[in-house]
Amino acid sequence: MSAIPAATDGKRVADTATGGFMPKPALSAVRTAPWGLMGLAVVVGAGAGAGSIVFRWCIKSFTHLFSGHADYAASPGAGNPHASWLGPYFVLLAPVIGGLLYGPLVNRFAKEARGHGVPEVMLAVAQRGGRISPKVAVVKTLASALTIGSGGSVGREGPIVQIGSALGSTLGRVTKVSESRVKLLVACGAAGGIAATFNAPLAGVFFAMELILGTFSAEAFGATVLASVTASVIGRAAFGDTAFLNLPDFHVAHLAQYGLFALLGVVAAAVGMGFARFLYLIEDACDWLWRGPEWLRPAVGGLALGLVLLALPEMYGVGYPVLEKAAEGGYAVGFLLLLLAGKMLATSLTIGIGGSGGVFAPSLFIGAMLGSAYGTGVQHLLPGSAGAVGAYALVGMGAVFAGAARAPITAVVILFELTGEYSIILPLMLAIVLATATSRLLSRDTIYTLKLRRRGIDLDGPAPGARIGAQHVGAVMEALPSPLPATTALTDAADLLGLSGHGALPVVDDAGKYLGVVTAQAVAEALAEQPDVTPSTVGQLAEPPAPVTTDQPLAQALHALLSAAGTGLPVLDTNQGKLVGWLSHQSALRSVHTAP
Incomplete structure (x- = not known):
């Protein structure tokens, strides 16, 4: 039997990647x-x-x-x-x-x-x-x-x-x-x-x-x-096709509740970031205390976790039954705050001793305890307009997670799907947006990125040992192409852009002040429109891209460069914001030869 020739026209060929044919x-x-x-x-x-x-x-x-x-x-x-x-x-x-x-x-x-x-x-x-x-x-x-x-x-x-x-x-x-x-x-x-x-x-x-x-x-x-x-x-x-959490129906009965929900969002952000900081504080303490082999650490640390569970057995496992009971108003304020603190400690200890598990559910738990305690408190202060405790519990869940993870869209959607409660969507969105904004003011990191930054890893920076990214933009930028005056006609700009080879050029006003960048695509689209609605000068099309400065690490500037419409971006002076250079994909790649 003759050998089967190598197939190039649809016949079967060996493929080592798939382990078969x-x-x-x-x-x-x-x-x-x-x-x-x-x-x-x-x-x-x-x-x-x-x-x-x-x-x-x-x-x-x-x-x-x-x-x-x-x-x-x-x-x-x-x-x-x-x-x-x-x-x-x-x-x-x-x-x-x-x-x-x-x-x-x-x-x-x-x-x-x-x-x-x-x-x-x-x-x-x-x-x-x-x-x-x-x-x-x-x-x-x-x-x-x-x-x-x-x-x-x-x-x-x-x-x-x-x-x-x-x-x-x-x-x-x-x-x-x-x-x-x-x-x-x-x-x-x-x-x-x-x-x-x-x-x-x-x-x-x-x-x-x-x-x-x-x-x-x-x-x-x-x-x-x-x-x-x-x-x-x-x-x-x-x-089965049921909502993950079984909670009673909630609704907003009074407009004053929106102000209360907004305040809860701000408080929840502080609690969420506090949870993140406490989590890694306990992990640091466990690292400092433990001197034995890592494989034995969870067992020895389990003794400390066992003491917490003995004192507060509601902390055992994920704890969704406790969360649901709190949302139904089943606990007093003092015990709710104890459960909140207990969850922070139990989760942090579980992670610190080497356990494996997520922090999303604990964030929801902490948020529910905070929201229920907050709702119970405002009920006593404003009995006529506070509304149901459960509504605050639900909003607290989303706001604490948003404050800790800084993922507002996910927080809104996941709380809606976990509970099936659409009636609470407006206050939920309000509180989550405020929690996210407050969290950003309190810390640059989230509960997820903080773990990596503690290991010296910046997700926006270059990978350790990378040949490109650690340099500063000022060390790799090229000469600035001639800027276009803002009064340049579109037909003239089209010729200049075509000759530049950049696909985009900076635009300046009569005083030489930087206004933004005009791209060949924007000019071409404008010229293709009806003359009576088309802008007449490039100044009307100029848009400022994400700023890139000389002292910025190249790894950060690459994110702006990759999303730019043209083939490059202007580089600004750090102090005065003046145009000093141009960063292109080619200049970024040339930095490989100058990398240390």
Whole structure:
């Protein structure tokens, strides 16, 4: 039998990336065609949906194994039927045993599975080309389920984001798609994980775009929607199509409540950022105190967590039953504040000793306690116009998360989908926007980026060891092209832009003051319009792009350069704002030869 020649016309060829055989043109289309990306997004969504089912089953199984209850927070202070002779004191041992199981697992196989997951995914997208090890999905599933099941006071959104993202990254690298598509598939995995585990498809999309990608585009939106919808269909088939939290109906009965909600948003921002700072303060304390092997740290630290659970058993696990009861007005103000402080301590301690779990659910819990306490207080002060306590609890949930994570769109959408409450959407939006703005005034970092900055990582800066990005713009910029006077006619500007080779030129007024940039595209579009509505000079078309100054790190300027309409941007003097140079893609690349 003669040898089969290498196929180049649709015959089957060996493909080492997929571990089998695939038609070469078909594989190429998967890598480059729009429908190929959509197909991969559906596959990632299906994987994330299946992963969420396995993850939630593991949490439920381990919770029942360690506590003897489906959710111990619903029966705080009860004994474990599996060890009734211990009574409520079993909570002293559960975190220790859990730590003995997940500590060696994380330390041996995937150290990045420790902590709350989302920062690692953000880092992978920003500086590592979307590369996440496939073993993270398995280790994170087991470690987080063991942490939550044995009493760890953390959430499940961080783990499911990391699990879904690892699946997306693995599929992207197996099919050898471009780096930009690998990043997008990572976001698809995050969107699918959130959508399936919380029955929140829209929230999954905005979480992925706002926090993981940090940008919005039609392609990214389409892919994440497909992944989110696919995962949601699978999740609803397993868990049912119901709102994740069961809360009573709320409504705004008095206009004065909007002022109260606005104040709550400002307070919630301070609490959210306080939670972020306290989280890492406890982690620093745990790092300073612990001198033994890392694999043993969760077990020894579990003793301290067990004492917290013994004093306040409502902190066991995620704690949604306690959250729902608080929203219904089931606790006094003093106990609500105790639960708020207890959650901060229990979550921080769980993360600090090496536990694996998210901070989204704890943020909601803290917000609910704050909102309920606030609502109860204003009811006593303004009994005729304060409204229901539950409305403040719901708004507090969204505002604290927005203050901690600084993701206002995600906060609005996810609170709406988790509760199914549309009547509270206006005060929710008001409080979340104010919480986000206040948080930005209080700190440059969020609860996610602060973890990375503490390790010396700036998501907006160059990756450690990168050949480009650390230089200052002033060291790599090129000569400034001749600016256009603002009175230049469009026909003359078209000729000058065509000869410049830049695709954009700076515009100055009669006094030489910088006004902005005019692009060849803007001039061409203006000349194609009707003469009676067309601007006559470039000054009417000039728009100032994101400012780039000489002392700015090149890594930051690259973000502005990549989003610029032309092929470059003007560089301004730091002190006086005068035009001093021009930054183009070519000048940025030439900096490689001058890098230290």
